[in-house]
Amino acid sequence: MLRKRDVFKSNQPLILSSGNTLHNYDICYETYGTLNQEKNNAILICHALTGSAHAAAIDKESKSKGWWDSIIGPNKAIDTNRFFVICSNVIGSCKGSTGPASIDPRTEKIYKTNFPIITITDMVNAQYELIKHLEIPCLYAVIGGSMGGMQALSWSIKFPKHVNRCAAIACTSQISPQALSFATVGRYSITSDPNWNNGNYNETNPPLKGLATARMIGHITYLSQESMSKKFGRGLQKKADYGYKFKTDFQIESYLEYQGDKFVQSFDANSYLYLSKALSYFDLEKEYKTLSNAFKKTNCSFLIASISSDWLYPAENSQKMAKTLMKLNKDVTYCNIESPHGHDGFLIESEKLSNIIKPYLER
């Protein structure tokens, strides 16, 4: 499989939802497979909150596997023998595209909190510029899970002439008040870490603890009661026996701390704040008054899939979207994937996902 990693450097300003402008932004992206002569076999993959452009294959340098490698590749559900697959890092992130940890070209200093607030729409508008740059007139499909699903939905709404298929997995048209609460407490834990320093931390002293707390809160919401019980239960750490001390007693405690510590080594705290804000702001029902209004002018077919045990973005909202699309006489397939893995199911249930994505793309 031909894998390429590149950076699209835009000299054009991007007008943002806030009315602000992002100047000279970069978009880091990877491609897998080859664009055909008709340029009609391109699939855009959109990543989740903390994802990156590295969706498939093993990166030789970091030796890390792409986050959806089980689904994207030769003869896999998203078949790179047939499709030209693109995954771009969202603006606002810290994984290669322009974000708060990038240099502001006007000041030659790191943006930090001078980076403008961005929305899912802004991410998608930037992706559109990348797709234009690649001279692709119309995407065969746009596919994403979680925050990536929000981007996929936005593509179908904002660029109806440029998308043929939209697959939105484990996503929602607006995050619930409960999900919003977890997001806001995560942001609070970062901004109340004294190292955050109003965003002006330096590289040697970032707000690691606040960011780790945010990640740990997030991580709990990505799992399910069932998967946590099966994987960890109330099991104790080896040798620990209700330590009666201030130490890590439980396996789940150790696991969460490990996840927090690992995450902060490769993620920028300000980026997390900006992306979390974008996620919180996303609200098709508010933006278009009704969900029906939002989807009215879409011109593609839809695959809406939820995870049965996902309590962060519960199946009900996906069902609501599917029903709305049906009422509008749009071409929509809905599937509630039976899985104990909670929200993370969209990364774990690759076989079940493949079983619905593959036929959807072959139609």
Add this chain to the structure above:
Amino acid sequence: MLRKRDVFKSNQPLILSSGNTLHNYDICYETYGTLNQEKNNAILICHALTGSAHAAAIDKESKSKGWWDSIIGPNKAIDTNRFFVICSNVIGSCKGSTGPASIDPRTEKIYKTNFPIITITDMVNAQYELIKHLEIPCLYAVIGGSMGGMQALSWSIKFPKHVNRCAAIACTSQISPQALSFATVGRYSITSDPNWNNGNYNETNPPLKGLATARMIGHITYLSQESMSKKFGRGLQKKADYGYKFKTDFQIESYLEYQGDKFVQSFDANSYLYLSKALSYFDLEKEYKTLSNAFKKTNCSFLIASISSDWLYPAENSQKMAKTLMKLNKDVTYCNIESPHGHDGFLIESEKLSNIIKPYLER
């Protein structure tokens, strides 16, 4: 109604579950009503994680209402015309009983993390000493919600000859791995606040932000998806209109921050850690091998009540306890209170609670 507030000062050491000893401890308690001559009308009320001895009536000094005033009082469900009601602050707390913010009599310094780790059993053993001190041979009932319910269950198990009725509301025989996770992340946020300083903070510089984060996480778990949606939805703060700034945008965000800020003004961070640990350790199934073993030697009647929308301590566990008690041929009444208020329902649904507690006490 006769209300008294007092402190029981024990000169006897309390041997703890850990094998450690607590010396010269105080128990702050309030009583409502009058102990009869037969001394058989006493009801012990057990409070939740952050509760206090002030369960009923309005405190003249602080002007605050007791946390279960809607249920305890003259002619109320727990009728102080008939019963002598006692509510004691648990050891480990910071509301008058000995805890990590108290002076260690041996060193004449504040305990801080030299305070020994305590368990629900230890709290109950200390309460037993108070009841002995009050010369009450047998409690008419012990009643508690949430962590208070755990204490009530422990009373029925540890002191079968000294309890006639046990009402455990919105509680569980062991907190789930998910609830455990939220508790551990709360503790992580406190201990990773640099002001915590291994527990050696001084009064002027406590880890307020870490404690506020822990409280906010807890608060989300005390509400339900439904109650949050009804009360706040995705509503914005007045004048805020997707601020596109790093400020508090959403009503629920503002509410949680307010709850966090308010809480830290009156709660000690080390106390929170100790009580949260006690909650996490509580596990009747581990301690007695099986739930059936735990309840085998109990000698009282039981009222087990859950809240239908409580996802922190789901109804399933209360049902499991009720079934286990039935199989053991114990006298048990179970009720799942229909309520949208989540775990907090045990503080809010006073009418529904009164409707089951009153007849239970009159039987």
